[in-house]
Amino acid sequence: MTFALGAAAAARLRRFDLPILAALFMGLAWAISLQRATDFIIFCIFVLAYDLLYGHMGRLSFGHMLYLGTGAYATALTAEHLSANPLAALLAALLAGGAVGWVLSFITVRTTGACFALINLALNQVGHFLVLVAFARWTGGEDGMSVTFSKIGPFDVGHKATMFGLALACLVAVVWLLRRLTGSPFGILLRSIKQNESRVRFLGYDVVRAKTLAFVLSTALSAFAGGLAILNYAYVTPSFIDTGRNVEVIFAALIGGAGSVYGAIAGGVAYMLISNFLPNYVQRWEMFLGFALLVMIFRFRAGVWGSLVARFGPRRAEGA
Amino acid sequence: MLLQVNDLEVAYGRARALHGISIDVAEGERVFMVGRNGAGKTTLLKTVAGFLAPTAGTIRFAGREIAGQPAEEVARGGIRYVFQDKRVFTKLTVRENIEIAAHAARIKLAEAIERVVEIYPKMTRFLDSPAGGLSGGQRQLLLLGRALLGQPRLLLIDEPTEGLAGGAIDEVFQVLEKSKGKVAMVIVEQNLSVVRQLADRVYAIKEGRVCSEFRDAAAIADPAVLEGVL
Numbered sequence: 327m328t329f330a331l332g333a334a335a336a337a338r339l340r341r342f343d344l345p346i347l348a349a350l351f352m353g354l355a356w357a358i359s360l361q362r363a364t365d366f367i368i369f370c371i372f373v374l375a376y377d378l379l380y381g382h383m384g385r386l387s388f389g390h391m392l393y394l395g396t397g398a399y400a401t402a403l404t405a406e407h408l409s410a411n412p413l414a415a416l417l418a419a420l421l422a423g424g425a426v427g428w429v430l431s432f433i434t435v436r437t438t439g440a441c442f443a444l445i446n447l448a449l450n451q452v453g454h455f456l457v458l459v460a461f462a463r464w465t466g467g468e469d470g471m472s473v474t475f476s477k478i479g480p481f482d483v484g485h486k487a488t489m490f491g492l493a494l495a496c497l498v499a500v501v502w503l504l505r506r507l508t509g510s511p512f513g514i515l516l517r518s519i520k521q522n523e524s525r526v527r528f529l530g531y532d533v534v535r536a537k538t539l540a541f542v543l544s545t546a547l548s549a550f551a552g553g554l555a556i557l558n559y560a561y562v563t564p565s566f567i568d569t570g571r572n573v574e575v576i577f578a579a580l581i582g583g584a585g586s587v588y589g590a591i592a593g594g595v596a597y598m599l600i601s602n603f604l605p606n607y608v609q610r611w612e613m614f615l616g617f618a619l620l621v622m623i624f625r626f627r628a629g630v631w632g633s634l635v636a637r638f639g640p641r642r643a644e645g646a
Numbered sequence: 647m648l649l650q651v652n653d654l655e656v657a658y659g660r661a662r663a664l665h666g667i668s669i670d671v672a673e674g675e676r677v678f679m680v681g682r683n684g685a686g687k688t689t690l691l692k693t694v695a696g697f698l699a700p701t702a703g704t705i706r707f708a709g710r711e712i713a714g715q716p717a718e719e720v721a722r723g724g725i726r727y728v729f730q731d732k733r734v735f736t737k738l739t740v741r742e743n744i745e746i747a748a749h750a751a752r753i754k755l756a757e758a759i760e761r762v763v764e765i766y767p768k769m770t771r772f773l774d775s776p777a778g779g780l781s782g783g784q785r786q787l788l789l790l791g792r793a794l795l796g797q798p799r800l801l802l803i804d805e806p807t808e809g810l811a812g813g814a815i816d817e818v819f820q821v822l823e824k825s826k827g828k829v830a831m832v833i834v835e836q837n838l839s840v841v842r843q844l845a846d847r848v849y850a851i852k853e854g855r856v857c858s859e860f861r862d863a864a865a866i867a868d869p870a871v872l873e874g875v876l
Contacts, residue, residue, distance in 0.1 A: 511749040530721035
């Protein structure tokens with residue numbers, strides 16, 4: 327027996343996706359804990375930012391921790407030296423991520439494939455060195471730094487429920503934004519660039535400008551996730567910009583299904599569930615993650631979400 | 647003249663592909679280029695479209711020098727290139743394939759779809775299907791439909807009927823026929839039957855040069871004349 331959603335039912339479901347998403351994360355918070363669910367949400371925002379570049383535009387970056395770390399340190403340094411207001415610190419993260427992305431885009435966006443991936447990795451390594459050694463006087467080097475945020479009226483981000491609510495509101499806003507963006511002509515443009523960049527130029531598009539915009543958006547949102555993480559933890563260490571952790575976001579995007587807003591969230595949650603709970607039962611849990619990825623690549627290439635859509639999504643007519 | 651190519655030379659590394667070729671195209675004129683494989687026909691189209699930079703010569707389009715301009719600027723100036731390989735964006739739906747061209751041409755999606763459907767009414771059935779599922783003929787019609795959006799002044803079409811079955815060739819033929827006088831075209835074509843029926847003028851290309859030019863309708867319609875120069 328087969329079951330497939332009709333196009334109208336799928337469209338109805340999509341209309342209510344944001345409340346459904348919020349309800350699912352509230353359920354998750356109830357099932358695990360507010361603190362962990364907040365971690366999950368922040369990681370999902372990072373995966374969404376990463377997937378804009380990888381899933382939608384086809385640029386695999388091995389150095390996106392640089393942008394998450396930029397946001398993390400921008401938030402911490404803003405709180406320390408400029409304003410302890412958490413929203414001001416978050417805004418600083420967003421702007422810092424966008425600014426760093428824009429400057430680095432002059433090097434990165436003209437490259438493709440392995441070159442793009444490795445240039446980002448190299449830049450990430452430079453950023454890690456700067457935080458760890460060159461700017462250690464301000465960043466606290468290996469020890470990192472603790473951060474204190476002020477209250478905004480009755481709201482205190484040090485309170486778990488408040489932080490969860492803020493993170494969830496941010497996730498809903500990011501999902502709304504990316505869904506609008508990827509469904510717009512700009513989103514179609516990114517997917518066309520992923521498939522054949524030179525053909526897009528023959529339609530009259532300035533491909534470099536489109537790629538720069540997507541790159542800057544991705545870095546700014548990654549930094550935003552980094553800023554939220556600092557609001558959640560109230561401290562920052564070089565682990566937030568560690569090149570070795572890039573694999574986390576890549577795995578999450580692959581597991582969930584690259585090129586889909588919902589796939590990025592599914593991947594983010596799946597990765598966090600594996601990395602948070604599997605170590606309780608399996609000593610070398612990373613090996614399991616490797617096997618899981620192999621299964622995904624050979625059996626479910628479209629990822630969790632892509633496979634679900636292929637199985638239950640609306641059917642499409644084929645050309646003759 | 648809408649397009650004037652003078653003494654154009656193009657090289658792939660040390661290998662010269664075009665040796666001082668000159669052609670011209672008037673507004674609304676349908677100019678065909680015939681010649682053997684490797685004669686330089688596709689190289690000429692790619693150079694006019696901005697994909698290749700010439701080593702010498704000029705390309706004037708609507709009174710403006712465009713040689714060496716990037717492809718996106720050439721396209722924005724009103725020149726559209728339909729590639730030989732009939733590659734659409736296979737992972738996008740047909741509707742999205744039309745939308746990306748409509749957005750570039752600054753016309754509304756509904757109007758763009760209407761114009762593509764005018765060319766090929768059956769396309770309505772495939773609008774929400776991935777374009778990768780279309781047949782070769784349907785892809786070519788989609789590409790021609792997209793290229794005609796936003797009133798371009800010149801179409802460069804590379805072997806539009808290559809690899810197509812009889813019925814599909816007829817449909818492509820109809821599109822080219824209906825566009826007569828509305829937009830200028832430079833068409834590379836090996837199917838001499840199509841050339842004879844549609845051409846206003848024919849250039850025969852050999853080893854990167856124009857070896858003959860046919861303006862006379864009777865000469866173009868004569869099977870022996872075109873076959874004689876190949």
